[in-house]
Amino acid sequence: MSLEILKSAWKVIPMFQSRSISLTVKFYTEKLGFELASVKPEDESSQATFCSLFIGKKADANFYFSRASNEDFNPSHAMIALGTRQLDEYYDYLGRLAGIEITEEIEDTPWGFRQFTIKDNDGNLLTFFKFLEGGNPGQE
Template sequence: MSEIVGSAWKIIPQFQSRSIKATVKFYNEELSFITGGLHPDDDAPTFCSIFIGKKAAANIYFHKCSPEEFHPSKAMISLGTKELDEFHDHLRSRAKVEFAQPIKDEAWGYRQFTIKDIDGNELTFFKFLEGGNPGAD
C-alpha cells in the first residue's frame, strides 16, 4: 500500500469563480500565472486551469458558479528561497492585487504572505525559514 500512496505527485485545488474570463485575466495579468485550458473554449467558458511552476506544479482549477452559490477557497503555494520575496515585491507593484496578510516570518517556520483574488479566494505564498526550499532557488 505504501508504494501506491507513495506514487502521489500533485494536488489540484478547485476554486469557484463568478467569471472565468475575469479570473483568467486577473491570474494571467496580475499574478503571472499561465492558462492551462478553458472549457468550452469560447466567449462563455465555465472552467479554466491556471498554473505556475515546473510541470504546472502549482495548478488550480476554477469552475464558474452563480454569485449566490459562491464560496471562497484557500490554497498555499510554496516558492523558492529568494523567489518568495521577489514575487512579493512584484505583486506589491500591481495595483489590482489585494494583500490579506503582509509578508512576515511566522512562528511555525514559514515566511509568507496572503493575497485575495477578484472573487475573494485566498492564496498564501510561503517558503520554509529553515531546511532549504525546492524551486528555482
C-alpha cells in the same frame, strides 16, 4: 495500516470557484503571471464554465476554477511554495501592482514559514510561502 499505493501520489490540484471565468483568467494571467492551460468550453461565443491556470516547472502549481453563481459561491484558500529568493521578489512585485489586495503582509511565522497572503478578484485566498529551515528550491 500503511497503504503503499498512496505513495504514488505526485500532484495536488486545488479546485476554486469563480463568479466569472474570463475575469479570473485576466486576473491570474495579467496580474499574477500565471499561464493559461485551458478554458472550457473553447467556443468563445459561449460563457466559460471552467479554466485551468498554472505556474512552476511542469505546472507544479496548477489550479482549476469552475463557474459558480453568486448564491452558490464559496471562496477557497491554497498555499503555494516559492523558492528562497523568489518569495520576497514576488511579494515586492505584487506590492507595486494596482488591483492586488495583500491581506497578510510578508512575515516569518512561528511554524517555520515566511509567507504572505493575497485575495483574488473573487475573494479566494492564496498564501505564498517558503520554509525558513530545511531548504527551498532556488536556494543559493
